[in-house]
Amino acid sequence: QVQLVESGGGSVQTGGSLRLFCAFSGRTFSSYSMGWFRQGPGKEREFVAAVSWGGSYTVYADSVKGRFTVSRDNAKNTVALQMNSLMPEDTAVYYCAALNGPTNTAPDRYDYWGQGTQVTVSS
Numbered sequence: 001q002v003q004l005v006e007s008g009g010g011s012v013q014t015g016g017s018l019r020l021f022c023a024f025s026g027r028t029f030s031s032y033s034m035g036w037f038r039q040g041p042g043k044e045r046e047f048v049a050a051v052s053w054g055g056s057y058t059v060y061a062d063s064v065k066g067r068f069t070v071s072r073d074n075a076k077n078t079v080a081l082q083m084n085s086l087m088p089e090d091t092a093v094y095y096c097a098a099l100n101g102p103t104n105t106a107p108d109r110y111d112y113w114g115q116g117t118q119v120t121v122s123s
Contacts, residue, residue, distance in 0.1 A: 002026040002112040004096045009117030012086055016121070020081040022096030022114055029077040030054070033103040035110055036070060036081045038092035038119075047105040048094070049081060057103060064090075086121045093118050 008020040022034070035050035049060045049070035058070050067086075072079040079096060094117050097110035104110070 002032075002098050004098060004112055004114035006094065006096050006114045006117040009094060009119045011120040011122065014087055014121060014123050016086050017082070017084045018086065018119060020083065020094055020096075020117060020119075022079045022081075024077045024079070024098060027100075029072075030074045032098040032100055032111075034070075034072055034079040035097045035099065035104070035107075036079075037095045037097060037107055038090075039095070039116075040089075040092040043092070045095070045107050047107065050103045050105060051079060052103045059103060059105060061105075083119070086119075088121050088123050091119060091121050 003025045005023045030053055036048040037045050038048050039045040047061050051058050051070045051072050055072045067084050069082040096114040098112040099110045
């Protein structure tokens with residue numbers, strides 16, 4: 001059974017930065033594509049970013065492109081989301097997810113989910 005544990009959330013002001021981490025355990029990490037999703041107050045869960053098994057392919061939501069960077073370390077079984085130039089609309093609970101297959105942006109394709117970490121951006 002895969003377990004995902006996010007960390008690194010917090011509160012920042014507009015323009016600030018945060019780095020989220022997700023620790024993976026229970027299976028072979030390099031067999032899984034990894035994604036980040038978020039759910040803001042009163043909103044549906046939405047795709048943020050994803051990275052392929054080896055880390056060479058990444059995909060981003062238009063709303064975060066150029067500001068967020070997803071990366072993974074297969075030696076440490078971790079995936080990170082570097083978030084720069086944060087805006088109030090980035091406020092949400094951020095979730096890490098694992099997919100035993102090719103990278104995908106649809107949340108219903110992901111097999112495992114973390115518990116989420118809160119990110120709050122104030123103006």
